[in-house]
Structures are given as C-alpha cells and as structure tokens.
Amino acid sequence: DTGVSQNPRHKITKRGQNVxxxxxxxxxxxxxxxxxxxxxxxxxxxxxxxxxxxxEKSRLLSDRFSAERPKGSFSTLEIxxxxxxxxxxxxxASSHPLAAGKYNEQFxxxxxxxxxx
Amino acid sequence: xxxxxxxxxxxxxxxxxxxxxxxxxxxxxxGLSWYQQHDGGAPTFLSYNALDGLEETGxxxxxxxxxxxxxxxxxxxxxxxxxxxxxxxVYSMGVGGSYIPTFGRGTSLIVHP
Numbered sequence: 001d002t003g004v005s006q007n008p009r010h011k012i013t014k015r016g017q018n019v020x021x022x023x024x025x026x027x028x029x030x031x032x033x034x035x036x037x038x039x040x041x042x043x044x045x046x047x048x049x050x051x052x053x054x055x056e057k058s059r060l061l062s063d064r065f066s067a068e069r070p071k072g073s074f075s076t077l078e079i080x081x082x083x084x085x086x087x088x089x090x091x092x093a094s095s096h097p098l099a100a101g102k103y104n105e106q107f108x109x110x111x112x113x114x115x116x117x
Numbered sequence: 118x119x120x121x122x123x124x125x126x127x128x129x130x131x132x133x134x135x136x137x138x139x140x141x142x143x144x145x146x147x148g149l150s151w152y153q154q155h156d157g158g159a160p161t162f163l164s165y166n167a168l169d170g171l172e173e174t175g176x177x178x179x180x181x182x183x184x185x186x187x188x189x190x191x192x193x194x195x196x197x198x199x200x201x202x203x204x205x206x207v208y209s210m211g212v213g214g215s216y217i218p219t220f221g222r223g224t225s226l227i228v229h230p
Contacts, residue, residue: 033217042204042220043160048211056211091159104150104208104218108159 002026004109006092012115013082020078021112025094032075033106034067035091043091049075082116089113119143121221123205128227129195137190137224139205147208147216149188151179154223155201163190163203192226200228 005024013019025032030051035043046065048056051072064082069075079086090113093106121141129135139149148167152160164172166181166188178191192199202225206218 035220040222042206042223045217045219048213048215048217050215055213055215056217057213059212093160104148104165104216105162106150106160106218108161110159 004092004094004107006090006109006112008112009110010113010115012117014117015082015084017082018078018080019082019114020076021090021092021114023075023077023092023094023109025074025092026096026107027073028096029094029107030072030097031095031099032069033093033095034075034077035093037089037091037111038087046077079114082114084116087114087116119207119209119219121205121207121219123203123221123224125222126225126227128229130229131195131197133195134191134193135195135226137192137203137205137226139188139190139221141186141188141205141207143186143207143209143219145210146183146186147210149179149181150206150208150218151177151190152204152206152220153201154204160204195228197228197230200226202226 032049034046037043049069064080067077089111091111093108095106123139150165151163154160164179181188202223204223206220208216211217
C-alpha cells in the first residue's frame with residue numbers, strides 16, 4: 001500500500017495523559033498536513049510542514065499540541081495533558097510538490113480516532 | 118478570518134443531477150477545492166479551481182466565480198455510491214506565508230433509488 005498511513009488507528013486515554021500519533025506520508029510528497037475532525041464538521045487545519053520545516057500552525061491550536069517532522073519523512077503529533085474536548089479524529093494528509101498551486105490535491109490517511117475518558 | 122457556507126443536506130434520485138453550492142468570505146483567496154468523504158472513510162480529492170470557470174472531471178464538475186466568492190460542485194448521472202459528505206475548502210494565506218485550506222462543514226448527499 002503506497003498511500004498515507006497513520007498509527008495507531010484508535011487510541012483511548014484518560015484525561016491528563018499524553019498521546020502521540022504517527023503519520024507516514026506518500027514517499028515523494030514533501031508537504032504534510034495535520035487536521036482534526038469531529039462529527040458533523042469538516043477537517044480543521046492544525047499544522048503544515050514542507051519537508052522538515054513547520055511553516056504553519058493554527059492560531060487556535062493550544063500549546064498542548066506539538067508536531068514534528070524531523071527528517072522530512074514521517075511526522076508525529078503529540079497532545080499533552082489531554083482533555084475530553086480533544087476527542088476527535090486526527091487526520092494526516094500529504095501532497096506532491098508539483099501539485100502546489102496547480103491542483104493542490106491532498107491525499108488523506110485513514111486517521112487516528114482519539115477518545116479521552 | 119474565513120467563513121464558508123454550504124447546505125447541510127441535499128437529497129436526489131439515481132440518475133439525476135445535483136449542485137452543491139459553497140459561498141465563502143476570506144482574505145487572500147487563492148483557490149477552492151472539493152473533497153468527498155464516505156462515512157468512516159478519509160476525504161478524497163475531487164477538484165480544484167483557482168480561476169473563474171468550470172472544471173470538468175468525468176461525472177463531476179466544479180465552478181468558481183471569484184468576484185462572487187462562490188463556487189459549486191455539480192454531480193451528474195447520480196449513483197448510489199455518490200451518497201457521501203462533500204466539503205468545499207478555501208485556500209488562503211496563513212501567517213507563515215503558505216496557503217492553507219479552511220474546510221466547510223460539509224454537505225451530506227443522500228441518493229435514493
């Protein structure tokens with residue numbers, strides 16, 4: 001499978017715990033996005049990487065959220081001191097450098113569903 | 118900030134044509150995308166418009182009018198498998214100088230036999 005992969009697919013945690021999610025983009029894609037989606041809503045942009053550089057971060061994003069893409073390949077999203085309001089589907093997407101400005105197609109992974117008890 | 122409006126639900130019968138509208142307010146508009154998402158699935162790309170006019174891809178077409186801050190997705194020859202949520206997403210410049218998408222709340226399309 002050469003699509004975007006995300007692990008784990010499901011995560012249940014207790015309030016106050018830290019969680020980390022991983023995203024492996026399509027290999028030649030240098031652009032990587034993280035989104036959060038709740039039921040009945042569209043994906044909400046969280047952060048954007050071009051190669052290893054984090055170029056954009058949502059102004060609405062709490063400082064409990066941090067993301068990395070250390071070698072410009074896979075990325076991790078960490079949530080510290082989780083709250084019940086963090087329960088959502090966390091989606092990762094990647095795009096090819098040639099797509100930028102032309103058709104901007106993003107390929108989404110299956111997501112990690114987080115439940116905070 | 119950005120705001121997008123699209124109908125929450127549209128219903129149609131197999132074989133029909135349906136149009137899903139999207140109006141937006143944003144500064145620094147760059148382009149508009151459409152994505153399809155089936156229940157339990159990931160969003161999949163349908164189309165992207167940066168310039169005014171109609172883009173056609175098979176049974177799906179997308180239109181953009183930048184002066185009216187308006188776009189639509191047109192689905193022809195509807196099939197049962199088209200039942201899904203459809204999201205418009207507007208690209209605008211983020212604080213870091215990159216173009217990032219803001220998604221609408223989605224339109225649930227229900228296709229009846």
